[in-house]
Amino acid sequence: MIDALVCSEPGRLELVRRPAPEITPDSALVRPRRVGICGTDYHIYEGKHPFLQYPRVMGHELAVEIVQAPEGSGFAPGEICVVNPYLSCGHCVACRAGKPNCCANISVLGVHQDGGMAGLLSVPPGNLIPAEGLSADQCAAVEFLAIGAHAVRRGGVAKRDRVLVVGIGPIGLGVSLFARLSGAKVAACDRDPERLAVAREIADIDTIVAGDDPLAEIDAHTNGEGFDVVFDATGNPQAMERGFDYVGHGGRYVLVSVVNEPLTFLDPDFHRKEMTLLGSRNATMEDFEHVMAAIRTGAVPVERLITHRTTLADAAADIPRWAADKTGLIKAMIEIGG
Ligand SMILES: [Zn+2]
Numbered sequence: 569m570i571d572a573l574v575c576s577e578p579g580r581l582e583l584v585r586r587p588a589p590e591i592t593p594d595s596a597l598v599r600p601r602r603v604g605i606c607g608t609d610y611h612i613y614e615g616k617h618p619f620l621q622y623p624r625v626m627g628h629e630l631a632v633e634i635v636q637a638p639e640g641s642g643f644a645p646g647e648i649c650v651v652n653p654y655l656s657c658g659h660c661v662a663c664r665a666g667k668p669n670c671c672a673n674i675s676v677l678g679v680h681q682d683g684g685m686a687g688l689l690s691v692p693p694g695n696l697i698p699a700e701g702l703s704a705d706q707c708a709a710v711e712f713l714a715i716g717a718h719a720v721r722r723g724g725v726a727k728r729d730r731v732l733v734v735g736i737g738p739i740g741l742g743v744s745l746f747a748r749l750s751g752a753k754v755a756a757c758d759r760d761p762e763r764l765a766v767a768r769e770i771a772d773i774d775t776i777v778a779g780d781d782p783l784a785e786i787d788a789h790t791n792g793e794g795f796d797v798v799f800d801a802t803g804n805p806q807a808m809e810r811g812f813d814y815v816g817h818g819g820r821y822v823l824v825s826v827v828n829e830p831l832t833f834l835d836p837d838f839h840r841k842e843m844t845l846l847g848s849r850n851a852t853m854e855d856f857e858h859v860m861a862a863i864r865t866g867a868v869p870v871e872r873l874i875t876h877r878t879t880l881a882d883a884a885a886d887i888p889r890w891a892a893d894k895t896g897l898i899k900a901m902i903e904i905g906g
């Protein structure tokens with residue numbers, strides 16, 4: 569039997585004892601050691617996630633320890649790994665094109681199936697990446713940073729680019745960090761001046777746009793030219809629509825956040841600028857490995873991103889508290905077994 573933190577219905581989290589996952593010949597049994605808590609998890613808890621089926625064990629930002637792995641998989645018991653939580657089918661059009669991150673039949677651990685807020689978890693070995701020197705904390709931060717790294721790759725950010733990141737939560741911070749590592753100049757826009765101040769320090773952002781009239785500030789900052797690449801990480805449909813105005817002629821607009829409603833834009837502006845509009849979803853193994861390499865060089869201050877800590881038992885009370893009040897919160901981490 570294992571402990572599992574179950575979200576039985578929106579607004580209800582409870583620690584339950586339940587049977588350990590079954591061991592199958594082609595899956596690895598792992599013990600979650602750190603579980604990052606993400607915006608998606610708060611949405612699942614609050615019942616704001618579209619199409620989610622309850623009960624659900626959340627947890628997709630995972631550092632795990634191998635308990636038992638299939639023979640020939642190369643993993644040894646006790647080894648710490650990062651989990652790529654995007655389980656893909658391997659045969660759909662996206663998988664065939666090397667894009668398992670947008671697999672037509674994707675199943676995300678902790679979202680579409682039970683995830684890592686539990687004593688044990690079963691994972692395909694192909695979704696495990698050895699830590700190779702990264703700490704458990706660092707491993708658990710890789711997934712949300714990989715979403716930012718993937719978006720930066722989608723946006724084709726190059727050295728000479730002027731980049732704007734709108735919405736500077738954990739995902740926006742990841743985008744900013746990896747855009748900076750690509751050599752671009754990065755500006756950030758957010759309504760919360762405190763978040764901007766922290767982001768400026770952590771992600772080495774050179775301009776912040778905080779006023780009520782971002783467009784005027786952006787025009788002033790770019791001589792009216794707009795940005796080469798704009799990333800939206802707001803989760804706010806009005807902000808996503810306004811972002812079209814921040815993109816310069818020939819520029820790219822990358823939508824990282826997703827909302828459950830239509831967005832509109834003015835086609836003459838879109839065409840006049842010959843704008844490129846890109847969606848960015850999840851991340852691939854390449855992005856995970858890119859993030860892990862960047863952490864190893866010391867370029868990503870993971871310890872500064874982890875602001876809150878809890879345990880599996882205390883998370884039942886802490887997650888509702890943090891869902892309601894995120895003051896000073898960047899990333900909260902559940903620690904399991906030291
Ligand atoms: Zn997440």
Ligand SMILES: [Zn+2]
Binds near residue numbers: 657660662663664673
């Ligand atoms: Zn697929």
